[in-house]
Amino acid sequence: MKFTGHTMALRPYIVGNWKMNGTRAMLAEARAIGRVASRYPDIDVGLAPPFTLLHPMVEAVPELEVGGQDCHASVSGAFTGDISAAMLADAGARFTIVGHSERRQFHGEGNEEVRGKAEAALAADLSVILCVGETEVERDSGHAEAVVSAQLDGSLPRGQGAAAKLAIAYEPVWAIGTGRVPQVSDVAAMHRAIRAKLLAVYGEAGAGVRILYGGSVNAGNAAELLAVDEVAGALVGGASLVAESFAAIINAANMLHDA
Numbered sequence: 555m556k557f558t559g560h561t562m563a564l565r566p567y568i569v570g571n572w573k574m575n576g577t578r579a580m581l582a583e584a585r586a587i588g589r590v591a592s593r594y595p596d597i598d599v600g601l602a603p604p605f606t607l608l609h610p611m612v613e614a615v616p617e618l619e620v621g622g623q624d625c626h627a628s629v630s631g632a633f634t635g636d637i638s639a640a641m642l643a644d645a646g647a648r649f650t651i652v653g654h655s656e657r658r659q660f661h662g663e664g665n666e667e668v669r670g671k672a673e674a675a676l677a678a679d680l681s682v683i684l685c686v687g688e689t690e691v692e693r694d695s696g697h698a699e700a701v702v703s704a705q706l707d708g709s710l711p712r713g714q715g716a717a718a719k720l721a722i723a724y725e726p727v728w729a730i731g732t733g734r735v736p737q738v739s740d741v742a743a744m745h746r747a748i749r750a751k752l753l754a755v756y757g758e759a760g761a762g763v764r765i766l767y768g769g770s771v772n773a774g775n776a777a778e779l780l781a782v783d784e785v786a787g788a789l790v791g792g793a794s795l796v797a798e799s800f801a802a803i804i805n806a807a808n809m810l811h812d813a
């Protein structure tokens with residue numbers, strides 16, 4: 555078991571974020587992913603399709619943990635185009651992503667709003683994957699850890715039991731969809747800093763929060779990234795759209811887990 559230090563033996567967690575990709579024709583791919591997931595009982599596998607595929611995917615692939623890519627902070631109301639956490643849960647979702655950099659960038663979401671979404675999701679009994687990450691300018695100017703620390707301060711959900719249903723995804727904005735990944739040493743340093751913050755905010759419960767890496771994870775680099783200390787899994791975009799490449803990432807997690 556590779557996990558050391560503060561981290562207990564956390565179950566590896568591999569999640570696909572399909573972003574704005576996928577119609578019902580893609581359910582065949584999800585079924586193929588489900589078959590792979592069934593072969594690895596020690597690995598938690600999740601898939602976050604567009605809202606329109608949530609319920610069909612839950613029905614078609616019951617062995618997968620299906621989740622949303624975002625939710626609104628309110629339960630219901632005059633918010634055209636938005637989806638509440640209770641609606642996700644009603645559609646069969648078990649988790650939701652919040653605070654993805656594409657939401658922060660294209661929808662102007664700030665930390666306070668992200669925290670509201672995370673707390674709404676927990677109140678609806680969904681697990682939460684909270685995304686954080688620096689831009690290239692912030693990395694190059696030496697501020698990456700300060701930026702991520704401030705994002706966590708502002709957006710971590712508070713309240714009884716929050717840590718138990720929380721995962722963090724560290725996704726450097728400049729690594730998303732670019733084929734570029736950080737140095738392994740930079741991933742390790744950031745994940746350590748995130749762990750320290752989680753312990754400071756949640757106490758011992760912070761040790762159980764899984765910290766995923768995201769940003770250009772693929773079949774070729776997954777093993778190296780997943781082997782990094784404090785990396786408990788991956789949030790995968792492009793490579794999760796093809797069952798074969800996503801399967802290779804799940805397999806890499808399983809090999810490390812068994813090692």
Ligand code: 13P
Nearest residue numbers: 571730731769770791792
């Ligand atoms: P890519 O794996 O396509 O770089 O996307 C990462 C991501 O944003 C997952 O949420």
